[in-house]
Amino acid sequence: MSAIERLIRPRSIAVIGASADPSKTSGRPVSYLQKHGFAGAIYPVNPKVAEIGGLACYPDIASLPDVPDVGLVLLGAERAHVAVRELSARGAAAAIVLASGFTETGAEGAARQQQLMQAAGSMRLLGPNTIGLVNLTDDIVLSASGALAMDHFPAGPVGLVSQSGGILGAILSRAAARGVGLSKLVSTSNEADLELADFIDFLADDDATKVIALYIEAIRNPARFREAVLKARGAGKPIVAFKIGRSEAGAKAAISHTGALAGSDRMYDALFRQLGVIRAKTFEDLLDIPAALSTGRKLSGRRVAILTSTGGAGTIVSDSLGVAGFATPAPDADTAAQLRALQSGAHAMLDRNPIDVTLAGLQPDLLRAAIRILLASPSYDALVVIAGSSAVGSPALMADAIHDCLPLSGKPVIAYVSPHAPDAVSVLTQRGVPAYTSAESCAAALDGLLQAGMFEQVPTSGSAGTAVDITDLPAGSLDEAQAKTLFARFGIPIAAEQVVATAEEAEWAARDFGGKVVLKILSGEIAHKSDVGGVAVNLTAEAIGGRLTAMADEVEARTGKRPERFLVQEMISGGVEIILGMHRDALGVAILLGMGGVAAELFKDTTMRLLPPEGGLDLAEARAMARDLVTWPLLDGFRGRLKCDVEALAAAIVAFSQMVAHLGDRLLEAEINPVFVLPAGQGVKAVDGLAVLGASK
Numbered sequence: 001m002s003a004i005e006r007l008i009r010p011r012s013i014a015v016i017g018a019s020a021d022p023s024k025t026s027g028r029p030v031s032y033l034q035k036h037g038f039a040g041a042i043y044p045v046n047p048k049v050a051e052i053g054g055l056a057c058y059p060d061i062a063s064l065p066d067v068p069d070v071g072l073v074l075l076g077a078e079r080a081h082v083a084v085r086e087l088s089a090r091g092a093a094a095a096i097v098l099a100s101g102f103t104e105t106g107a108e109g110a111a112r113q114q115q116l117m118q119a120a121g122s123m124r125l126l127g128p129n130t131i132g133l134v135n136l137t138d139d140i141v142l143s144a145s146g147a148l149a150m151d152h153f154p155a156g157p158v159g160l161v162s163q164s165g166g167i168l169g170a171i172l173s174r175a176a177a178r179g180v181g182l183s184k185l186v187s188t189s190n191e192a193d194l195e196l197a198d199f200i201d202f203l204a205d206d207d208a209t210k211v212i213a214l215y216i217e218a219i220r221n222p223a224r225f226r227e228a229v230l231k232a233r234g235a236g237k238p239i240v241a242f243k244i245g246r247s248e249a250g251a252k253a254a255i256s257h258t259g260a261l262a263g264s265d266r267m268y269d270a271l272f273r274q275l276g277v278i279r280a281k282t283f284e285d286l287l288d289i290p291a292a293l294s295t296g297r298k299l300s301g302r303r304v305a306i307l308t309s310t311g312g313a314g315t316i317v318s319d320s321l322g323v324a325g326f327a328t329p330a331p332d333a334d335t336a337a338q339l340r341a342l343q344s345g346a347h348a349m350l351d352r353n354p355i356d357v358t359l360a361g362l363q364p365d366l367l368r369a370a371i372r373i374l375l376a377s378p379s380y381d382a383l384v385v386i387a388g389s390s391a392v393g394s395p396a397l398m399a400d401a402i403h404d405c406l407p408l409s410g411k412p413v414i415a416y417v418s419p420h421a422p423d424a425v426s427v428l429t430q431r432g433v434p435a436y437t438s439a440e441s442c443a444a445a446l447d448g449l450l451q452a453g454m455f456e457q458v459p460t461s462g463s464a465g466t467a468v469d470i471t472d473l474p475a476g477s478l479d480e481a482q483a484k485t486l487f488a489r490f491g492i493p494i495a496a497e498q499v500v501a502t503a504e505e506a507e508w509a510a511r512d513f514g515g516k517v518v519l520k521i522l523s524g525e526i527a528h529k530s531d532v533g534g535v536a537v538n539l540t541a542e543a544i545g546g547r548l549t550a551m552a553d554e555v556e557a558r559t560g561k562r563p564e565r566f567l568v569q570e571m572i573s574g575g576v577e578i579i580l581g582m583h584r585d586a587l588g589v590a591i592l593l594g595m596g597g598v599a600a601e602l603f604k605d606t607t608m609r610l611l612p613p614e615g616g617l618d619l620a621e622a623r624a625m626a627r628d629l630v631t632w633p634l635l636d637g638f639r640g641r642l643k644c645d646v647e648a649l650a651a652a653i654v655a656f657s658q659m660v661a662h663l664g665d666r667l668l669e670a671e672i673n674p675v676f677v678l679p680a681g682q683g684v685k686a687v688d689g690l691a692v693l694g695a696s697k
Contacts, residue, residue, distance in 0.1 A: 003124040004194070004202050006093035008135050008184060010069035011040045013142065014061065014092070016083045017074035018044035020052045026074040028144045029132075030055065036148070037139040043068055045083075061086040069093050072132065072142055077101030077112055080128065085119035094194075095120065096142055097128035102190055104129055113192050125193035126186070131165030133186040134172065137208040143187075145169040154430065156181010157210035158290045159203040161196055163188050163217040171213070171287060178435070179426035180291045183208040191220060197228035200239070204232035211290045214241040214277075222271070222587050223613060229275045238452045240289045242280040243268050267587045270608040274621075276455030278448050288441045289448030291434040297412040299449035301381035302326045305374045306354035307367075310388035313418040314354030317384055320439035324447055328353045335377040342369050354386075364401040371402060375409035382412040382449070384442055387424055387435070392417060395424035399431040406432055412449050416442050462615030465490065465658030475695045477524040480567060483691040487672060490659035492652050495676075495685045497569040503545030509568035510541035516571045518687075519544055521555055521563040527690055532558040537571065544568070572687055576634050576644050577674035580653060580686075582660050582667070583608065591617060591657045593625045596674035605630045609657075616657030622650035635677060642679040649677045652684050668692040 001009070019027035030053050033042055043066075044052040047059040058064055061071070061083065071087040073080050077099045087095050102113035116128060126133065132143030136155040141148055147169030153176045162168050165187040175182050183206065186199045196214065203209045212232055219225045232239055245265060272279045280286045304326050308314035318328045330352050331339060339350035343357060343366065350357065357370050367385075374383050391398045402413060415428045415435040428435035436442050468489045473482060481499050488494045498509040499522060510517045521534035529535050533554035536547050548566055556562040579596035582589060587610065594606030607628035609617055617625075626635060626646055637643040652675060660667055669692040676685050 001093075003093040004198060006069040007096075007124060007126065007194075008133065008140070008186075008202065009138055010093075010140065010142075012043065012066060012068045012070075013038070013040065014043040014045055014064055014068035014071045014087070015074065016045040016061065016071055016087075018046050018049075018052055018057070019074075020046075020049045020057075022053075025144050027052075028146075028148070029072055029074065029142070032141040032143065032148045035151075036141045038141065039139070041066065041068075061090055064090065067091045070142065071095040073097045073099070074144070075099065077109070077128070081112075081116045081119040084116055084123070084125070085121075088119065088121045088123040092123055094124040094126060096126045096130060096132050098130060098132060098144060099127075100129045102128045102192070104190060113190065117192050120193065126188065128190050128192060129165070130187045130189040131168050133184070134168070134182075135184050136181075137183050137206075143168070145172070147173045150176055152176070154179060154181040155183065155208075157183060157208065157294045158213060159183045159206065159209035159211070160185045160213045160215070161188060161199040161203070162186070162215035163191070163196065164215055165189055167215045171215075174287055177422060177426065178287070178291070179429035180287060180434075181294070181430075195220060195224070197221060197224040200225070200228035200232055204228065204235045204237060210237060210296065211293045212237055212239045213286055213290045214239060215286065216241055216243045216268075217245065219268075219271075219587065226271075226275060226613070229277060233276050233455070238278060238293050238455070239276070240278045240280050240286060240293070240448065241272060242283055242286040243272075264583075264585055264587075266608055267583070267585055267590055267610065270590050270610050271587055274610055274612075276457075278451045278455070280448075281444065284438075284441060285444045285448070288434075288436060288445050291429060292412065292414060292445035292449050293452055295412065295432060295434065297410055297449070298453055299382055299412050299446060300453060302450065303379060303381045304328055304384060304446065305331075305377070305380040305382070306384045306386065307370055307374060308354045308356055308386035308388065309390060310386060310418055311354070311356055313386045313388060313416065314356060317386065317416050317439045317442055318354055320443045321384075321446070324443035326443065326446060329379060331355065331374075331377065332379045335373060335379055338373045339370060342366060342373075364397050367398065367401040368405055371405040371413070372408060375405060375411055375413070380411070382414075382446055384446075385413065385415045385433070387415055387417045387421070387428065389419050392419050392421035392424040395421070395427040398424075399428045399433060402428070402433045403431040412446065414442060414445055462612035462661065463618045463654060463658065464615045465655070465662055468659075468662060470663070470693075471696070473693060475693050477527075478691045478693065479522050479524040479565075480520065480529075480688060480690070481522060482524070483670075483689045484686060486670075486691050487656070487659070487686055487689060490662070491655040492659075492672070493648075493683055493685050495569050495572055495687045497567050500548075500566050500568055501564060503548045506544045506548050506566060506568050507541050510539065510544045513568070513570050516540060517544065518567075518569040518571055519547055519551065520567045520569065520688075521551065522565040522567045523561075523563055525561070526555075526559065534563070569687065572676045572678075572685055575676035575678040575682075575684075576631075578649065578677055579606070579671065579673040580656050580675050581671035581673070582656075582669070584668075589660060591625075591653065591660065593629070593653060595629065595631045603631075611657060611661050614661070616659075616661045617654055619650050619654055622653035622657075623647075625653060626650065644677040645680050645683055646677070648683040649675070652686075663693075666694045666696065668694050
């Protein structure tokens with residue numbers, strides 16, 4: 001057995017600092033282990049007590065009759081390292097340190113955590129500042145959480161890994177109340193040693209776990225996280241993550257709590273999307289979505305049937321589904337005819353959606369028949385059954401009726417419980433029908449199922465580029481011409497241009513190009529040239545000389561620096577302006593695509609993709625980025641416009657990403673704004689850009 005497996009499935013447990021008073025926090029672990037049926041050996045350690053809970057209590061770790069698989073350390077931060085050192089010396093597989101007062105408190109705590117790690121040696125460590133772990137599959141409770149005072153927790157297929165200790169108890173109690181079965185729950189907290197990815201990796205191999213839920217404050221090791229997630233995805237286990245820190249206040253709270261560097265929230269969006277991690281938008285989603293995924297059912301489309309006996313609730317659900325992008329079409333003619341045959345009378349609303357079957361909650365046979373028809377109907381991809389007041393009085397009747405129909409189809413079936421009826425929610429969920437008390441939760445659950453289907457294919461590795469020599473380019477901020485020379489070497493098409501120094505040279509260059517041209521200052525120090533009067537468009541050869549002199553005067557007046565070099569560029573028109581750039585932070589390096597030009601920062605219509613561990617993005621990912629944009633219709637022939645050359649744009653995105661991957665840490669910044677995407681077949685052209693290179697190593 002590996003150390004992590006011995007931690008989660010220990011045969012023997014030492015509880016260091018155990019109290020004989022089960023009402024105290026330090027008295028809970030032994031009490032919980034006994035209460036929830038741990039079958040292995042329990043060794044309380046406390047020099048002041050001879051017996052705890054009918055078990056012999058040992059004065060120190062050296063006195064234990066056997067080497068424990070796990071040591072649960074209940075001592076304070078000042079003494080925890082002593083117990084950890086002694087456990088390591090005895091050969092324990094792992095220790096769990098519950099005490100706070102480590103890196104989350106500042107420099108002194110960080111030194112204390114380092115001391116703890118040195119004491120652990122080769123022994124694995126969970127925590128510190130953790131609430132521990134709970135293995136419901138095997139009745140093993142290694143925690144002091146007050147939530148474990150409950151008598152029973154349903155075991156099931158959902159595993160949870162949380163970087164917050166309190167969330168473990170919150171999910172445990174909520175799941176128990178709703179009848180959602182959990183397998184393993186782990187609080188990693190400070191992650192001095194064992195981290196989020198270690199337990200994702202373990203759950204990927206755990207037969208009892210079918211869905212993995214994550215509560216994330218910050219991913220400390222993105223490469224390890226990616227590896228573990230892809231392993232779980234390869235094992236067919238969907239992952240749902242709730243990442244705090246979407247707001248500035250939340251981000252500050254997360255950082256102060258964990259002491260870890262966090263990537264920007266948009267970078268997390270990009271990472272999750274690329275790895276196929278379903279992002280929970282609310283804390284409730286962290287349980288709602290896994291509850292639906294744990295049924296193993298697949299959602300292949302957005303058409304939902306709503307079966308109800310209460311019109312108001314049906315309308316609420318229909319509205320929430322519509323907001324979430326789902327459709328609730330009326331039954332097709334054949335389905336409607338079959339439904340009408342079930343119940344006659346003006347009170348029956350069987351040819352529209354929601355499908356209102358009066359008193360269905362009290363007539364199980366009628367409910368079964370309606371469910372069978374809707375599951376077999378080609379008009380629907382999923383079914384929501386509403387449990388109204390008539391149904392919740394005897395929830396087992398409805399639960400059994402729905403459960404009996406489940407084998408007839410693989411389509412998702414969920415329930416919305418309209419009155420406040422926690423027992424009905426639990427009964428339905430335990431009978432294989434995920435039940436929710438809010439219409440928004442129904443929509444979130446179905447959206448999670450839809451995303452899981454979209455994410456079934458495990459991401460492939462990146463695309464490799466060819467090696468490019470840039471030894472002739474200087475370190476620091478490149479001027480525009482140098483930057484575009486860099487881009488061109490990686491295969492990005494560049495607008496025709498010429499560097500000039502005088503009005504006469506500018507006039508000659510303009511005559512060479514023919515037609516109208518663009519004039520720009522050339523400087524590695526001024527990134528936004530148009531802000532200081534450093535760009536002029538639609539110039540003729542006759543006008544460009546005078547405009548160059550006036551431009552030099554204006555830029556000098558605004559910046560105190562007189563430009564000495566200029567760029568004359570062919571005038572590009574008739575395309576869509578796109579921005580293409582890179583962003584680097586704690587999570588990695590991302591490629592950014594968005595609506596470009598001078599209004600790029602105003603519209604903020606952008607999408608991002610993180611680079612894979614090796615190489616750049618592939619063409620499929622590049623095409624998907626273009627379709628992500630709100631302004632995608634402008635590229636796709638909006639209102640009679642010519643369709644743009646999206647394939648050429650995708651190729652440019654790939655080339656840019658390969659450049660970023662190839663240059664690695666040496667490329668500090670890079671942006672092309674704009675890239676003109678011309679009509680189909682005419683390609684793309686980069687007309688402006690910047691790049692900052694670090695010194696070569």
